[in-house]
Amino acid sequence: MKATYATYFVYYVLISSGFVNAFEPISTTFVVGAGVGLAAVGRRVYNYVYESCNSKWIAFNSTGLEVALDQKLFGQHVASRVIQKAVTGFMNNKNPKKPLVLSLHGWTGTGKNLVSQLIAENIYKEGMASSCVHQFVTSTHFPHSSQLENYKSQLQQWIKGNVTNCPRSIFIFDIFDGMDQMHPGLIDCIKPYLGYYDNLDGVSYRQAIFIFLSNTGGEHITQVALHFWKAGRDREEIKLHDLEPALSLSVLNNKKSGLWHTSLMDKNLVDFFVPFLPLEFRHVRLCGMAEMAAKGLKPDQDVVDQMARDLVYFPMSEKIFSVQGCKTIGSKLDYYT
Known part of the structure; x- marks a missing residue:
C-alpha cells in the first residue's frame, strides 16, 4: 500500500x-x-x-535565537539570557533526561508570546505554523468546567499522538486568555509527560518542550524593578537570583493560579521560572520603531514618541512602567501614522 x-x-x-x-x-x-x-x-x-519530522524541517539555530532575542525582545535582559541558555543546552543535549519545561511570568505585553514565537522560528523551518507546534488557549479549547474529564482525556491523547508523530514537539499553554483561572487538575493530568521517564506506554517525551505563559508573579517582578529604580540602580543590574526564588514562591502560593492546582512545582518539574520585567517608556519606543519597520514603514521617531507618551504608565506618582507593555503598539501606530 x-x-x-x-x-x-x-x-x-x-x-x-x-x-x-x-x-x-x-x-x-x-x-x-x-x-x-x-x-x-x-x-x-x-x-x-510536505513538513516532516526530519532535519530538513527541524534544525535548531542557536545563533539565530540569540540574534532574534537581542533584536526583537526589548527590556528583558534576564529573560533573554535564561531562554538562550536553557533552550540551547536542551537542544544540544542528545539524551535529555526529561522534557524542557519553561514557565514564563510577567505582566501583559512584556514579550512572553514573542519568546515562544522566536523559539519556534529557530527550531522549525515553518516557525509557529509548524505542525510540531501546538498552542492551547483556555477559553477556546477548555471552555466548560462540566467537560473537565473529557478535556483531560483529549489533552493527554493530543500530546501523546503528536509526540508519537514527532518527538521534537512544542506545547504552549497560553495563560493570557484565562489559564490563571484554568479548571483545577487540567494541567495536572499531563504531569507524567513532564517527568523523568524513559517512556510512557512506549512513547518518550524527553525531546519535547512545554511552555507555560502566565501573568502570575507580575506584581512581585514589578516590585523588584521599582526597588532598583528608586535606589538609583541600573535596570540591567537585576539578576535572575533577584527574582526567581520569590517568583516561584508567589506562583506556588497564588491560589488563583492554574499552576497552584497542580503538583508541577512541588515535584520540581518546571526547569526554569523566567521573569519578564515591566517595560519603560524607552522600551515602548523601541517596540514602536521595530513595529514600523515590520509594517514596511520608514521609522519616524516623532510619531513613535507621540504614541509612547500617550500610553498609560504606573505607578501613578512615578509613571515608570507601561500598563500594557508593547501589546497594543501595532494598533496604536495605525492611528498615529
Whole structure:
C-alpha cells in the first residue's frame, strides 16, 4: 500500500510538472510500474514538499535565537539570557533526561508570546505554523468546567499522538486568555509527560518542550524593578537570583493560579521560572520603531514618541512602567501614522 501511494504521488508530481507528457506510452507504463524504486523516490519527494519530522524541517539555530532575542525582545535582559541558555543546552543535549519545561511570568505585553514565537522560528523551518507546534488557549479549547474529564482525556491523547508523530514537539499553554483561572487538575493530568521517564506506554517525551505563559508573579517582578529604580540602580543590574526564588514562591502560593492546582512545582518539574520585567517608556519606543519597520514603514521617531507618551504608565506618582507593555503598539501606530 505504501509503495503504491508513493508511486502515484511521484506520478502526480511528474504529470503536474509536464514530464510524463514527454514520454512514450510504454515509458509512462514503466514509470507507473516502477514500484519499490519509485516508492523510495516518492517518500523523498513527499518529505521535500510536505513538513516532516526530519532535519530538513527541524534544525535548531542557536545563533539565530540569540540574534532574534537581542533584536526583537526589548527590556528583558534576564529573560533573554535564561531562554538562550536553557533552550540551547536542551537542544544540544542528545539524551535529555526529561522534557524542557519553561514557565514564563510577567505582566501583559512584556514579550512572553514573542519568546515562544522566536523559539519556534529557530527550531522549525515553518516557525509557529509548524505542525510540531501546538498552542492551547483556555477559553477556546477548555471552555466548560462540566467537560473537565473529557478535556483531560483529549489533552493527554493530543500530546501523546503528536509526540508519537514527532518527538521534537512544542506545547504552549497560553495563560493570557484565562489559564490563571484554568479548571483545577487540567494541567495536572499531563504531569507524567513532564517527568523523568524513559517512556510512557512506549512513547518518550524527553525531546519535547512545554511552555507555560502566565501573568502570575507580575506584581512581585514589578516590585523588584521599582526597588532598583528608586535606589538609583541600573535596570540591567537585576539578576535572575533577584527574582526567581520569590517568583516561584508567589506562583506556588497564588491560589488563583492554574499552576497552584497542580503538583508541577512541588515535584520540581518546571526547569526554569523566567521573569519578564515591566517595560519603560524607552522600551515602548523601541517596540514602536521595530513595529514600523515590520509594517514596511520608514521609522519616524516623532510619531513613535507621540504614541509612547500617550500610553498609560504606573505607578501613578512615578509613571515608570507601561500598563500594557508593547501589546497594543501595532494598533496604536495605525492611528498615529
